[in-house]
Amino acid sequence: MxxxxxxxxxxxxxxxxxxxxxxxxxxxxxxxxxxxxxxxxxxxxxxxxxxxxxxxxxxxxxxxxxxxxxxxxxxxxxxxxxxxxxxxxxxxxxxxxxxxxxxxxxxxxxxxxxxxxxxxxxxxxxxxxxxxxxxxxxxxxxxxxxxxxxxxxxxxxxxxxxxxxxxxxxxxxxxxxxxxxxxxxxxxxxxxxxxxxxxxxxxxxxxxxxxxxxxYWKLWTLALDGITSASTWPLRVWSYIGVVIALLSFVYALYMIVRVVVLGSDVPGYPSLMVAVLFFGGLQLISLGVLGEYIGRILIETKQxxxxxxxxxxxxxxxx
Incomplete structure (x- = not known):
């Protein structure tokens, strides 16, 4: 009291x-x-x-x-x-x-x-x-x-x-x-x-x-503020995604080497190339967006x- x-x-x-x-x-x-x-x-x-x-x-x-x-x-x-x-x-x-x-x-x-x-x-x-x-x-x-x-x-x-x-x-x-x-x-x-x-x-x-x-937009913004203020998990997850993609790329490279040695060379398909480029480009933009969210919050904090x-x-x- x-x-x-x-x-x-x-x-x-x-x-x-x-x-x-x-x-x-x-x-x-x-x-x-x-x-x-x-x-x-x-x-x-x-x-x-x-x-x-x-x-x-x-x-x-x-x-x-x-x-x-x-x-x-x-x-x-x-x-x-x-x-x-x-x-x-x-x-x-x-x-x-x-x-x-x-x-x-x-x-x-x-x-x-x-x-x-x-x-x-x-x-x-x-x-x-x-x-x-x-x-x-x-x-x-x-x-x-x-x-x-x-x-x-x-x-x-x-x-x-x-x-x-x-x-x-x-x-x-x-x-x-x-x-x-x-x-x-x-x-x-x-x-x-x-x-x-x-x-x-x-x-x-x-x-x-x-x-x-x-x-719904304000609720989404509030949810984003809540997660970014309480956790660095959204930043850390991109390291794990990068490791997984690197391992998959290495496995695929080995597959391509064996395939060329055994069956010979062929012309790679344009659609598969575009899918790969767009997929990895999208991942990069998402990761940059996550980084931008945290950097924006750092900017606001430094203004005091x-x-x-x-x-x-x-x-x-x-x-x-």
């Missing part, structure tokens, strides 16, 4: 973009649950407006006027959800911090079970979906494939079907804040820290307010630019 009365026990951080219709329903549903969990009312809800173009920021300001424990940060542009989460972690004051989505698909009623496990001594309590019935079949298949691929290639295992909805102890938050990388994959960063972890299962509801900001820029605050003094 928080010892300083000015420091809340629990902080809820909520990244939002163009969610003007979701702010009031979120506060109306979550605030009574938090009041029931924390009789001292030592909680806060921190919205991070990630470059909204609608009236999301005025909606946050209106919620703050009605409930001072609702606070807000407005970023100077859309930096992405991972950067918005980082801003929330940097400014959350609670002894425990829970990232949540404003769409309420992750039920706030689960917070009670998370708090109970936290009080038992767990530093990370992550929510796990019992099923993905609310997702389309392609999304279910690709999500399952991604979790398996990530955990196969990376030593930092992430729980399958667990999103950003989780409770983080202040020790975990402080550790993540010390991580300097600009290419951020928060699930991987949560996993890297370790600590004592526990799972809470829940059923995810369908979205009823607003629209998702994640299309801020992860996010704050334009405006509501109920909070800007921190360094």
């Amino acid at each position: 928080a010892a300083d009365p000015a420091v809340p026990t629990l902080s809820i951080i909520v990244p939002v973009k163009d969610e003007e219709d979701g702010i009031a329903p979120f506060v109306a549903r979550v605030a009574p649950i938090l009041d029931g969990l924390l009789p001292a009312r030592d909680w806060e809800i921190l919205f991070i407006d990630d470059g909204s173009t609608d009236t999301t920021l005025p909606a946050i300001d209106l919620a703050h006027r009605a409930e001072p424990r609702v606070r807000g940060l407005s970023l100077s542009r859309n930096f992405g959800k991972e950067a918005a989460l980082s801003a929330g972690l940097d400014h959350a004051r609670g002894a425990a911090v829970v990232p949540m989505d404003v769409d309420l698909q992750d039920p706030p009623e689960v917070l009670g079970e998370m708090m109970a496990k936290w009080r038992e001594g767990h530093e990370v309590v992550y929510g796990v979906r019992r099923n993905r019935r609310t997702d389309s079949l392609p999304k279910r298949l690709t999500a399952d494939l991604y979790y398996r691929a990530h955990n196969y290639m990376s030593s930092d295992k992430i729980p399958e079907h667990a999103g950003d909805f989780r409770l983080l102890d202040r020790a975990v938050v402080d550790l993540i804040r010390r991580m300097p990388e600009r290419n951020r994959f928060m699930k991987g960063m949560f996993a890297w820290g370790g600590f004592r972890q526990a799972a809470v299962e829940y059923d995810r509801a369908r979205r009823t307010v607003g629209k998702t900001k994640f299309n 630019r801020p992860i996010y820029v704050i334009r405006h605050t509501i109920g909070i003094e800007e921190q360094g």
Whole structure:
């Protein structure tokens, strides 16, 4: 529990973009649950407006006027959800911090079970979906494939079907804040820290307010960021492919020598030559693309630019 009365026990951080219709329903549903969990009312809800173009920021300001424990940060542009989460972690004051989505698909009623496990001594309590019935079949298949691929290639295992909805102890938050990388994959960063972890299962509801900001391209980009930030396996695999191809080429060369000695020389076929050229050219382009992904991330890291820029605050003094 928080010892300083000015420091809340629990902080809820909520990244939002163009969610003007979701702010009031979120506060109306979550605030009574938090009041029931924390009789001292030592909680806060921190919205991070990630470059909204609608009236999301005025909606946050209106919620703050009605409930001072609702606070807000407005970023100077859309930096992405991972950067918005980082801003929330940097400014959350609670002894425990829970990232949540404003769409309420992750039920706030689960917070009670998370708090109970936290009080038992767990530093990370992550929510796990019992099923993905609310997702389309392609999304279910690709999500399952991604979790398996990530955990196969990376030593930092992430729980399958667990999103950003989780409770983080202040020790975990402080550790993540010390991580300097600009290419951020928060699930991987949560996993890297370790600590004592526990799972809470829940059923995810369908979205009823607003629209998702994640299309398949953004999900693919996030998956690519997750794999390249947590593993060098995509780089290493090309060494193995090169060795296999070299061995096959050597075997084929021996075959050709024996064939010429025994049967004599013949004119090689043009189609087979083109297939070989295009095949190996394609492999080279793929390997260059993988190298380019990592080099691009090195470039971003060397620039040392801020992860996010704050334009405006509501109920909070800007921190360094």
